[in-house]
Amino acid sequence: MSTTRDAALRYAADYTHHYRAKLAELLAIPSISTDPEHNADVEHAAEWLTGELARLGASNAEILQTNGKPIVWGELNAADADAPTILVYGHYDVQPVDPLELWNSQPFVATERDGSLYARGASDMKGQLMAALAALEAIKNSGAYPLNVRFLLEGEEEIGSPSLEASIARYADRFRADLCLNPDTGMIAADCPTITYGLRGLAYFEVRLRGPAHDLHSGIFGGAVENPAHVLCDLLAGLHDEEGRVTLPGFYDRVRELSAEEREELARLPLDDQAFLQQTGAPALFGEAGYTTVERIGARPTLEINGMYSGFGGTGAKTVLPATATAKISTRLVPDQDPAEVRDMLLEYFKTYVPQTVSHEVEVMALGPPLITERDNPGNRALAAALESVWGRKPLYKREGGSIPVSIYLQRALGMPSVLTGFGLPDDNLHAPNEKLDLATWYRGIDALIHFFYNAADGDIR
């Protein structure tokens, strides 16, 4: 007996070319949220998505104004008014593209090579967001929606979602749902459908040191004035010990230790160090002593320098003693660390150790908490069945190193659980040159989301 579900899956199989073209349209919009020069592009992406929601039948699709980047909202109604409601989350902003010279094709011209689509945002997460819309398009064209769907598509995830918590409070009624589908996490491998149950938080800072009032001749003044680049190196070097542990007093106090059972499960994941070496191209792996690579990424906090610059960066030799030295640093936090506490530790560190020979300021650029969810909740059960229908095997459960503030905000403000999945692969070059999306896996992901929506309508996700 042919069902609407079967019809939707057939539609998805027939319309891959159309899906790919739609995704390419969105990828062509350079919606880089961290760069004010791209504000208009961010707006443009929001407008484009509003049109897509209308095409899916959301007659009330609109752009919600916020204190930051706009949120695209809309709703699709089930024939049965008592049907459950799912909130589909996505972000339409992307990371910057520099260093541009390392891209093999234009970052905002989706380009297919060897079965992958290359573009900034292809995997993170315009591709994932469009997979959800593609699944809904297939369902719409095969009958009525089996459940109510609402959307929360934000434009500032890549800068730590600074205004999102306030926006969720302000527009709470529009976002209420039984659960949130968040397809912004990735797969362990193309043959391993994956559900994420833990995410790290993010706190991001810029530290600026100033010594002399202007750059000095390093011969005429070198030796008499403290070089702010030296001070910065001392300060940053002091943030880790030799075993890769963060030295901030109290940094690990609230870290929830892994249970023996969880460590065993993580050890069974098909992720070996050889695969990490291959994905990263690093000469060797390195991390906090006493933990495996999977544990270091998923269950342990880190502190990283994301950028650092001082003095002369041009070609050749300039004998300058720099006036300033700046670093961007961020910490990834795990349950039950509190980003505000970590911020205070870092501010205290600089206050204590910056010498009198330079002045300093620290800008707090993002503060997002970590998240851990129940693995066996109704949403994850509906998702697990959907993934198994497509891949023919049970999904793996992982804790991921990235940060998705929205999930904790929805939990906190609306008591709404999130199911976290996605169809990106570890070698997709997220945040790096040559980001790509594996198309075959993406099409399977669309099928899986079709199953998920029907499973959620059939089951009890409330």
Place this chain on the structure above:
Amino acid sequence: MSTTRDAALRYAADYTHHYRAKLAELLAIPSISTDPEHNADVEHAAEWLTGELARLGASNAEILQTNGKPIVWGELNAADADAPTILVYGHYDVQPVDPLELWNSQPFVATERDGSLYARGASDMKGQLMAALAALEAIKNSGAYPLNVRFLLEGEEEIGSPSLEASIARYADRFRADLCLNPDTGMIAADCPTITYGLRGLAYFEVRLRGPAHDLHSGIFGGAVENPAHVLCDLLAGLHDEEGRVTLPGFYDRVRELSAEEREELARLPLDDQAFLQQTGAPALFGEAGYTTVERIGARPTLEINGMYSGFGGTGAKTVLPATATAKISTRLVPDQDPAEVRDMLLEYFKTYVPQTVSHEVEVMALGPPLITERDNPGNRALAAALESVWGRKPLYKREGGSIPVSIYLQRALGMPSVLTGFGLPDDNLHAPNEKLDLATWYRGIDALIHFFYNAADGDIR
């Protein structure tokens, strides 16, 4: 009785406007030697100077080809073939101008404000070089040259004169002279004519670290891979101890300690810490424990970070784990340190301490030795009398922190002593935005050089 010397001084007093206009012409040529994009400008400056030497009567003025930037050469002949010969040294290349936004006027448009001429190279050293040519022009227009003059005007001083030693050997016959006048050092203050008798050497390096093959997502991979920016900070922080001393084993072994007498003399120089604070705008002074500021600059070696960069340097937050981290570092060396030995110490340091988690390479960009001269040689006596004629007081003798490789090369290859002076001031912003030349002091400097050439002709400088 009016002499040719008086006539020359009158000419100089009458032609200040002309001198200033000539200097502005040279300052308009952006001859930045470290940037290959300015190669044509460097050539242009050399051609312009060849024309100036011809105007002074050097019928054989020419551009000498070298393995690096061209050298401008020429000679002016005295009526008396037995007259002594002076080699006038100068460099027509300049430092880069970034950060451009901190300049109050265009760096290559000489702009007068408050009695100073602002432009890149105004003080270092196009102004000094043009002071020597202006003095010779005044002498030429007042009679015959009282001595023979040869020129060595190089275009690569600001990058450490990498090909100069070979060029001096190749063209030794053209450069032979009784002494070299090198006006590339500065004055302690506008009312303190200054002779420099010690210069620091310079060894310049670029250190490049590479970790992963490309930038990584700091959430997805952070904690599993060593961050090359962390490694760079550790390595650079390890090069100094807490008291500001360089930690390279053996670095100080060959440093000639200051005698008690020299320390007393340096202490009498009218240079107090307050003046250094004012010139630099630094919140506090800092340097090697156990030495005064003047000693730290003139008589002690240093190691400085001149530039450092890694990861994201744009506006906002990018959560990237950088693939590379780079630093430009240089050491200023004092007698009797050997730049090649210091290079070996630094290469050994990185070889020993760069961990297996990153790869590294070190490029040696300059190796110039330090210099110390006899204070009471005939050239310095002729110069001291000239300075006293103009300023009405005896000059001060100082050791300077900068590096001028040519003087040691001339000493080594041709046994030629150098006299080191100049008419730049400590607040001229050398190598920094808003470089300037104090015009009143510059005109006095031209007068002093007129006296110097006549004194040298009258006395016995051989």
